[in-house]
Amino acid sequence: MAEQQRIDRFLKLMNDRGASDLHFSVGRPPMLRVGGHIEQIRYRTVKETDLTDLMKPITPPMRWQNFVDTGDTDFSYEVGEIGRFRVNLFKQRRGSGAVFRIIPTNIMTIEQLGLPTQLRKLASVRNGLVIVTGPTGSGKSTTLAAIIDLLNETKGYHIVTIEDPIEFVHTNKKCLIHQREIGTHAPSFAEALRAAGREDPDVILVGELRDLETISMALSAAERGTIVFATLHTNNAIKTVDRIVSVFPAGEQEGARNVLAEGLQGIVAQQLLPKIGGGRVAAVEIVFASPAISNLIRRGKVGQITSLIQGGVRQGMIDMDASIRNLYEEGRVTARA
Structure with missing residues (x-):
């Protein structure tokens, strides 16, 4: 002791x-x-x-x-x-x-975290894949916890989380939540995902899309109508799409693009910047699914997604450069950010 x-x-x-x-x-x-x-x-x-x-x-x-x-x-x-x-x-x-x-013991809301309120839309998707991405330590788990807690407050879902390790502990509110830890409750993300398909889930949270098998099974779950939230270590929407497709063998990449184009509901890319006066503040890129974005993914023209994000402001989309610029204009970060 x-x-x-x-x-x-x-x-x-x-x-x-x-x-x-x-x-x-x-x-x-x-x-x-x-x-x-x-x-x-x-x-x-x-x-x-x-x-x-x-x-x-x-x-x-x-x-x-x-x-x-x-x-x-x-x-x-x-x-x-x-x-x-x-x-x-x-x-x-x-x-x-x-x-x-x-x-943190207390799960903070999207508003308390100072994140864009349009992220609440992600708690209203009915199926498909939502990816929260960013470098290590950028607050991905915190953002996902806020979204899961919003679902817990407002929906009657069965939520299965698969994490390594379990971070935020969710109590049952309106939802039934089962949290599984890799190594303790399941041998791998892929095995836990395979089991989750037999557990009648409405929502699956995958702590990390680590490998081909996990990514493939997450896409399949989303394709079957389950809402899948997951994290990935990339810096923006374009790199996220490229990363997912690139893990598949060359002969399977076209099929992967088609499945991703159909199932992707949103991408949230975030990074933490030094805040004037101390602490850090999140810069966030937000992409919501649209027929035009799905078409670009299907055709492998993901480099053109940025222009659609910039044109999707009315739908709540924002690109990373604009998010950082907004923080600078609000006096929250320096020009060096």
């Missing part, structure tokens, strides 16, 4: 400092990410034995073995009143490393 209390003190410091992330790396002192910037904690250099003493007691045994065998693992960790954390444990050149990211 002593080792757990030791890590908990670091997490309390993280919480008190308002940090989003806590980093441990063998050969360096612990570090915090505050306001988007890394800051060193006044503490001695971490040794391999230190990291083992800190991490092994709080890591589920199966996850620890996975770390030993493969070099990295993910899990979630909760500390009483301090909060809940997503944890990545990994091996690197100097030894081992670990990153804790705080998961």
